[in-house]
Amino acid sequence: MLTSTFYRLINEELEQILAKHPNDEALHTHRNPEQNKGYAFLVWFLDFYGQQPLYNRYITDGKDDSSCDIIFSNTDSHEQTIFYVVQSKWVSLKVSEEGRLLRKNKPIQEYPKIKKEEFNAVISDFATVASGTRKPGKNESFNKKYEELITHLERNGKAKFIFFTAADYNETIEDNMQAFKQEYAPNITLELIGIDRIRRDYIEFKFKEIVANNPLEYTYSPEDTDIVLDIERYKNGGNPLDDNAYLSTRDMLQFEGRTQAYIFTLKPKTIHTLFKKYKFKLFFKNVRNPLHRSNYNEKIVETLQRRPDTFWYFNNGITAITKRIPDVGKNAQTLTVKGLQVINGAQTVYSVYQAYENANHDQREIMDTDARISFRLIRSSDEDFNLEITRFTNSQNAMEPRDFVANLEEQRRLQNESFKTAVWYEKRRSEFRLEEKKLQELGIRVLPNRFFVESYLAFCLQRPTDAVFNSDKFFIKSVGTVKGLYDDIFNEKTSFENMLAAALMWEQIGDHQASVINSLLSGFYILPEEQNMALYVLAFSRVILKKYLEATYPNKLINIDQFILNNAFTKATHYDIIFNANAYACYRFIGRIYLSNFENVKLHVKQLVKSNTFYEVLVHEEENSSIDLKEFEEAANNLDKMIKLAQSMLPTNKEKDTE
Known part of the structure; x- marks a missing residue:
């Protein structure tokens, strides 16, 4: 905004x-x-x-x-x-x-x-x-x-x-x-x-209808604090005459594996105390966080209020990570952990808090007597492992890769930077709750981060092959044998201004021009329908725009991304330059692919989709050629002629390369 x-x-x-x-x-x-x-x-x-x-x-x-x-x-x-x-x-x-x-x-x-x-x-x-x-x-x-x-x-x-x-x-x-x-x-x-x-x-x-961090509330961070948990122990199976005989083999589970882990049961009072003290900071690493103000589950609240003795059977419980868990003794009823983050079950925590907060003294006693909540506690200070735990414990509902990184610092930073503009960076699905009409009245557009990423990867980082064929790796970090692109895309050099410039150029290409490019390139190589080959033209447009600005303003050092941000709107002073850069990029790109004999065209398209190397060769050739300014200014008309020529060269389906 x-x-x-x-x-x-x-x-x-x-x-x-x-x-x-x-x-x-x-x-x-x-x-x-x-x-x-x-x-x-x-x-x-x-x-x-x-x-x-x-x-x-x-x-x-x-x-x-x-x-x-x-x-x-x-x-x-x-x-x-x-x-x-x-x-x-x-x-x-x-x-x-x-x-x-x-x-x-x-x-x-x-x-x-x-x-x-x-x-x-x-x-x-x-x-x-x-x-x-x-x-x-x-x-x-x-x-x-x-x-x-x-x-x-x-x-x-x-x-x-x-x-x-x-x-x-x-x-x-x-x-x-x-x-x-x-x-x-x-x-x-x-x-x-x-x-x-x-x-x-x-x-x-x-x-977003989210409770923001309140400067008028003094809240404590749960991530590096010693936190005392009251855990429930039962007297089943011990000496019935001994009130202190706790059976440690049935009231908790200790897992001996890659890392220390336990499953306990907690009273509603313990959950209420945790949330009251740390509030939404408990859920910093939860992919479904932050919760909406109205997003407590009425069924959870109703069960806790009216049928507390059934709560454990109906609720999946809570999963949390901590940096340190002490050994838990046979008679232990409290334990102190180092830091706490709820990575699954945030809605349960918030709903239990709401039910308990609004209950009177007698109702609270009944809840604490009859209701229990399963609490899985895992010790880990390995951020990559924490992300994997988060990913798999939240896989019961449809989740996108971007949901699992939405709480990371770089995602929050990019979104906060976007709030200063009229185009907002959506880091998780459906996070903005305002009606589209109201957003339009304020002159605001919301674009998903995957749209920003594909355009940024192609236009700014000059990696169109990754943008086209590796979109499933945009939000995946490289861990072990898993290879992702996240750290290549999101780092200290990544700014929202650059992403916005790329996205605005991507929008300028338009659906019609993109479909024409896709039909021309897929005419020689059978591609999955979801692959948008126009991203190659988007990448090429940066090369063209740079050449044009250097030729037109030889004594000025012009920031390309800032130039786009200043002029990528129809009433802007140099909007025609932005428009022509895209058209001329398409004209030159198609020309370099198609202006050859049939077998070479087929080879060019095949090389293009295999790796980024052939694209880099095209860029090198373009950078070492002069730019015809008149041809640039007439790019739209010339492009139509080029497209018709290229379409006349399209092979039949039998001639397509299916390798």
């Missing part, structure tokens, strides 16, 4: 807040509605992250019309009190009828960044609060909370300072941020939430 589009969305929601509370004096302090948006922005922040009821008690105006402060406290999952100090800063811009952002009635050239001097003032304010030297203001409720904060810090309590701004990040403030963090660590932390983070959380919550 373009920043201008997102700003308009938030601006409209601030106007709705002001209109919804016409009698709230705090929201309407200023005669100019624009000046009231600073207060409304903090109200929006508290409402969005779930703390809305606090706003009218503790907010105090800042030193200007666009900033506000608030201090409040929450109890975290450890039952510890955490104080939050928040300062917000709205960016006041006007929105034209065309949707452009204006400042002083002129279109802005660049979205505003955090001003260094303003941020220094925020840090200075935070420092006076943290050190206890801030003077009381007019808001008595705010003053009272401030006194409570100081007492809390004196008792070694924790606090989180948040600067919430509609401006964009500015690298020049980084040193001051780090200096504050070092000065007041470890009990005081600092978080900056700018327009990019707000947009990301907004998309997660509104478009």
